Amino acid sequence: MKRNIDMSGLGLSEIILSEAAALGEGLHLARVTAQHRDGYSVMTENGENGAAVSGRLNYRSSAPDEYPVVVDWVLVDRADEGANGNAVIHRILTRKNSIERGTAGGTRRQVLAANIDTIFLCMSLNYDFNLRRIERYLAIAWDSGAMPVIVLTKADLCGDVPEKVAQVQTAAPGADIVVTSALNENGHAELRKYLSKGKTAVFLGSSGVGKSTLINGLLGTKVQLTKGIRENDSKGRHTTTRRQMLMVPDGGAVIDTPGLREIRIASPDLSKAFSDIEELANSCRFRDCKHETEPGCAVKRAVEDRSISAGRLENYHKLRRELKHIQRSETMT
Ligand code: GDP
Ligand code: ZN
Numbered sequence: 295m296k297r298n299i300d301m302s303g304l305g306l307s308e309i310i311l312s313e314a315a316a317l318g319e320g321l322h323l324a325r326v327t328a329q330h331r332d333g334y335s336v337m338t339e340n341g342e343n344g345a346a347v348s349g350r351l352n353y354r355s356s357a358p359d360e361y362p363v364v365v366d367w368v369l370v371d372r373a374d375e376g377a378n379g380n381a382v383i384h385r386i387l388t389r390k391n392s393i394e395r396g397t398a399g400g401t402r403r404q405v406l407a408a409n410i411d412t413i414f415l416c417m418s419l420n421y422d423f424n425l426r427r428i429e430r431y432l433a434i435a436w437d438s439g440a441m442p443v444i445v446l447t448k449a450d451l452c453g454d455v456p457e458k459v460a461q462v463q464t465a466a467p468g469a470d471i472v473v474t475s476a477l478n479e480n481g482h483a484e485l486r487k488y489l490s491k492g493k494t495a496v497f498l499g500s501s502g503v504g505k506s507t508l509i510n511g512l513l514g515t516k517v518q519l520t521k522g523i524r525e526n527d528s529k530g531r532h533t534t535t536r537r538q539m540l541m542v543p544d545g546g547a548v549i550d551t552p553g554l555r556e557i558r559i560a561s562p563d564l565s566k567a568f569s570d571i572e573e574l575a576n577s578c579r580f581r582d583c584k585h586e587t588e589p590g591c592a593v594k595r596a597v598e599d600r601s602i603s604a605g606r607l608e609n610y611h612k613l614r615r616e617l618k619h620i621q622r623s624e625t626m627t
Contacts, residue, residue, distance in 0.1 A: 305492035321369035328538035416499030419452035433567035489546030
């Protein structure tokens with residue numbers, strides 16, 4: 295009994311099709327829909343199945359970022375639904391982008407998700423509100439090639455929303471901003487605009503800002519997400535799904551990614567997140583001005599006349615230092 299899945303609804307593109315055709319002798323195209331502690335779920339045109347990486351792929355994957363993640367396109371050995379044992383993942387197709395973090399204490403990167411179209415950078419308008427964090431998230435998001443959208447949650451708990459939005463606009467030049475509240479579903483329609491058929495969005499942000507609540511709202515169902523996706527449930531329930539792709543009824547799919555607190559910048563491009571500073575830098579007297587103590591520094595002048603906040607420049611310096619550190623460690627290994 296075959297059930298045909300509309301793979302274009304899963305974001306299947308010509309590029310993926312032709313790569314699969316070039317590689318896929320006897321293999322089937324599938325999308326990784328969930329990552330569990332001990333394996334994967336994949337969707338083929340015939341339905342969803344459990345999956346594991348092949349011995350060969352496992353052997354060749356020396357770094358954790360060479361393993362499949364949601365929502366990779368992969369080639370598997372079977373396209374049956376459920377019945378015929380785990381599918382075997384033989385290849386990961388080229389990722390159009392990935393979201394990464396540095397692993398704790400090390401310089402190794404960990405890929406959290408791949409092939410993402412939209413990144414919802416979530417921050418609550420109450421205690422979590424922090425412009426420096428938005429700048430950091432934004433640098434990572436622009437770097438990924440996906441489109442960042444800043445989602446300001448819990449508007450009902452904030453007395454000065456317009457003022458906060460204005461602050462975010464100065465910290466995030468060029469980024470779309472959506473204000474939401476779970477109380478009355480404010481902002482949900484705006485979020486849906488980024489979720490057309492075949493598009494995948496990821497929700498990033500600190501724990502407790504309301505990501506799961508938003509996802510539940512968009513899905514229109516009480517998916518077992520808030521608890522199911524946490525690795526340790528206080529009730530001791532066996533929860534092993536780390537990340538999964540969830541289809542939104544009117545189009546698109548969303549992924550919740552816990553564990554974003556230690557996120558780091560993977561690549562040295564702050565030019566979009568700090569486009570205002572980098573533009574001003576062209577007017578500094580010295581071409582290699584570091585905007586610290588140099589005379590004729592246009593950036594310091596902007597801080598003095600308050601068109602750029604001192605906190606923003608400080609954060610720019612901090613992120614640059616972090617990047618240099620990462621680059622240095624990478625050239626050493
Ligand atoms: P997550 O960790 O980012 O997924 O956050 P959750 O979705 O689990 O939400 C954390 C807490 O904030 C829960 O108690 C939610 O009910 C609450 N919450 C989420 N969104 C809102 C909102 O817009 N307004 C208010 N007042 N509370 C919210
Ligand atoms: Zn300067």
